[in-house]
Amino acid sequence: xxxxxxxxxxxxxxxxxxxxxxxxxxxxxxxxxxxxxxxxxxxxxxxxxxxxxxxxxxxxxxxxxxxxxxxxxxxxxxxxxxxxxxxxxxxxxxxxxxxxxxxxxxxxxxxxxxxxxxxxxxxxxxxxxxxxxxxxxxxxxxxxxxxxxxxxxxxxxxxxxxxxxxxxxxxxxxxxxxxxxxxxxxxxxxxxxxxxxxxxxxxxxxxxxxxxxxxxxxxxxxxxxxxxxxxxxxxxxxxxxxxxxxxxxxxxxxxxxxxxxxxxxxxxxxxxxxxxxxxxxxxxxxxxxxxxxxxxxxxxxxx
Amino acid sequence: xxxxxxxxxxxxxxxxxxxxxxxxxxxxxxxxxxxxxxxxxxxxxxxxxxxxxxxxxxxxxxxxxxxxxxxxxxxxxxxxxxxxxxxxxxxxxxxxxxxxxxxxxxxxxxxxxxxxxxxxxxxxxxxxxxxxxxxxxxxxxxxxxxxxxxxxxxxxxxxxxxxxxxxxxxxxxxxxxxxxxxxxxxxxxxxxxxxxxxxxxxxxxxxxxxxxxxxxxxxxxxxxxxxxxxxxxxxxxxxxxxxxxxxxxxxxxxxxxx
Numbered sequence: 246x247x248x249x250x251x252x253x254x255x256x257x258x259x260x261x262x263x264x265x266x267x268x269x270x271x272x273x274x275x276x277x278x279x280x281x282x283x284x285x286x287x288x289x290x291x292x293x294x295x296x297x298x299x300x301x302x303x304x305x306x307x308x309x310x311x312x313x314x315x316x317x318x319x320x321x322x323x324x325x326x327x328x329x330x331x332x333x334x335x336x337x338x339x340x341x342x343x344x345x346x347x348x349x350x351x352x353x354x355x356x357x358x359x360x361x362x363x364x365x366x367x368x369x370x371x372x373x374x375x376x377x378x379x380x381x382x383x384x385x386x387x388x389x390x391x392x393x394x395x396x397x398x399x400x401x402x403x404x405x406x407x408x409x410x411x412x413x414x415x416x417x418x419x420x421x422x423x424x425x426x427x428x429x430x431x432x433x434x435x436x437x438x439x440x441x442x443x444x445x446x447x448x449x450x451x452x453x454x455x456x457x458x459x460x461x462x463x464x465x466x467x468x469x470x471x472x473x474x475x476x477x478x479x480x481x482x483x484x485x486x487x488x489x490x491x492x493x494x495x496x497x498x499x500x501x502x503x504x505x506x507x508x509x510x511x512x513x514x515x516x517x518x519x520x521x522x523x524x525x526x527x528x529x530x531x532x533x534x535x536x537x538x539x540x541x542x543x544x545x546x547x548x
Numbered sequence: 549x550x551x552x553x554x555x556x557x558x559x560x561x562x563x564x565x566x567x568x569x570x571x572x573x574x575x576x577x578x579x580x581x582x583x584x585x586x587x588x589x590x591x592x593x594x595x596x597x598x599x600x601x602x603x604x605x606x607x608x609x610x611x612x613x614x615x616x617x618x619x620x621x622x623x624x625x626x627x628x629x630x631x632x633x634x635x636x637x638x639x640x641x642x643x644x645x646x647x648x649x650x651x652x653x654x655x656x657x658x659x660x661x662x663x664x665x666x667x668x669x670x671x672x673x674x675x676x677x678x679x680x681x682x683x684x685x686x687x688x689x690x691x692x693x694x695x696x697x698x699x700x701x702x703x704x705x706x707x708x709x710x711x712x713x714x715x716x717x718x719x720x721x722x723x724x725x726x727x728x729x730x731x732x733x734x735x736x737x738x739x740x741x742x743x744x745x746x747x748x749x750x751x752x753x754x755x756x757x758x759x760x761x762x763x764x765x766x767x768x769x770x771x772x773x774x775x776x777x778x779x780x781x782x783x784x785x786x787x788x789x790x791x792x793x794x795x796x797x798x799x800x801x802x803x804x805x806x
Binding site: 269270306309513 | 550552591596597599600601642767771773780782787
């Protein structure tokens with residue numbers, strides 16, 4: 246067996262496979278299907294300062310090789326997370342990471358402060374890229390200055406590993422990644438969903454209640470791969486790659502493009518046990534190519 | 549209940565109708581316990597237009613033959629593709645998912661099971677489970693036309709069957725809520741599954757009559773386990789997942805205008 250461990254900030258991941266926020270609940274929803282402790286890191290559902298009901302139904306549309314969602318950060322708020330969810334997940338022996346969203350700088354900072362108090366949450370993933378709510382952070386995530394402003398503020402309030410999730414709905418993602426790095430982020434994860442749309446021709450109506458939504462799934466992989474490659478060259482902090490990873494081969498491609506770890510999202514809906522299969526597949530790949538460690542292939546693209 | 553990812557083998561694929569097939573699937577080991585009203589997420593072959601699993605309710609469980617049945621309406625690309633499986637093929641399913649219908653607490657209860665279209669599917673297994681506790685339920689089944697009423701022989705073995713059709717080709721002409729059995733017999737609870745307008749009418753009737761009523765919903769879903777929050781229904785507790793908190797809900801929990 247190859248050494249699959251990687252480091253992101255102060256995190257040590259037993260393998261580079263993580264779950265993407267919003268696709269794996271709080272992990273416990275999948276415990277019948279996989280041994281959660283065999284996953285390198287679990288990024289739980291987006292959490293905001295206050296309770297959010299999210300967007301009206303319908304929130305989902307299947308599209309060729311992908312799907313659109315418009316959930317809109319439905320969650321019961323950070324206090325509920327701390328009191329009701331955290332006790333259920335704190336003893337899972339892997340990196341349990343909370344995705345944090347906000348509507349203004351103050352709400353990001355207050356939520357991060359609350360999570361900072363939780364001993365067994367070693368990192369947050371700051372979502373400055375949700376496309377599905379009017380003030381879902383994407384306003385911060387689409388300019389270098391906006392991104393730097395929120396990351397700097399959270400950095401002052403949060404002293405564990407800070408991952409910042411980037412939006413692909415921008416002209417130059419590398420520029421934003423550099424701004425986030427300069428503002429103190431320990432890592433960037435990308436890509437969040439791409440803004441998309443689906444129409445029911447028969448009814449002449451949009452399928453989603455919000456008209457537009459975030460696209461994910463296999464169809465977005467080439468875009469995600471390109472952006473991960475660009476960002477990995479632009480920053481020194483570790484990059485976490487996601488977007489359309491459906492199997493171990495996709496995961497290896499992201500590692501070769503420069504990602505230190507990867508996240509699996511939509512694929513969890515198709516195979517709830519995909520995470521551990523991808524970790525196993527990466528190991529098999531490394532053995533087959535005689536690499537002793539996964540670190541040997543990170544950024545190993547030969548061009 | 550523990551959920552499983554299983555590779556099942558097709559033992560039968562019968563075309564019941566232009567737009568319905570009955571799939572029977574078996575497993576090399578004993579199938580897990582399933583409750584009436586629960587569903588499975590069935591993987592269709594992984595082609596671009598049928599990317600996600602299809603949620604299909606459990607139609608029947610034949611414990612002797614170790615088979616689970618799915619009544620599949622050919623609604624779109626996914627279900628059409630699923631309908632083409634052959635005997636011996638492998639179908640990957642995740643089950644059992646969601647919460648089932650509420651079982652009566654004693655055998656003197658008189659449940660009425662109302663189904664419309666493909667919504668009759670979970671009622672067959674519910675009827676079997678009721679039979680096991682000594683209850684012979686009343687089934688009220690509605691469809692457009694006689695040919696759309698499926699599995700009637702199976703239903704008749706489990707309970708008293710009444711039908712309505714919109715064209716009058718079988719049973720009483722009209723909608724289920726207009727059937728005379730509603731005034732002729734007494735019921736303690738109503739359990740319904742079918743098109744939403746039908747379930748809203750049934751819920752309204754139940755509320756007016758003071759009868760406990762639960763409905764089974766089929767909101768579009770992705771994960772099936774309460775993770776993606778796509779299939780939400782508005783309830784007295786806010787948005788909840790149909791896949792995890794449902795698909796069966798007491799009408800008192802829903803914010804339907806009835």
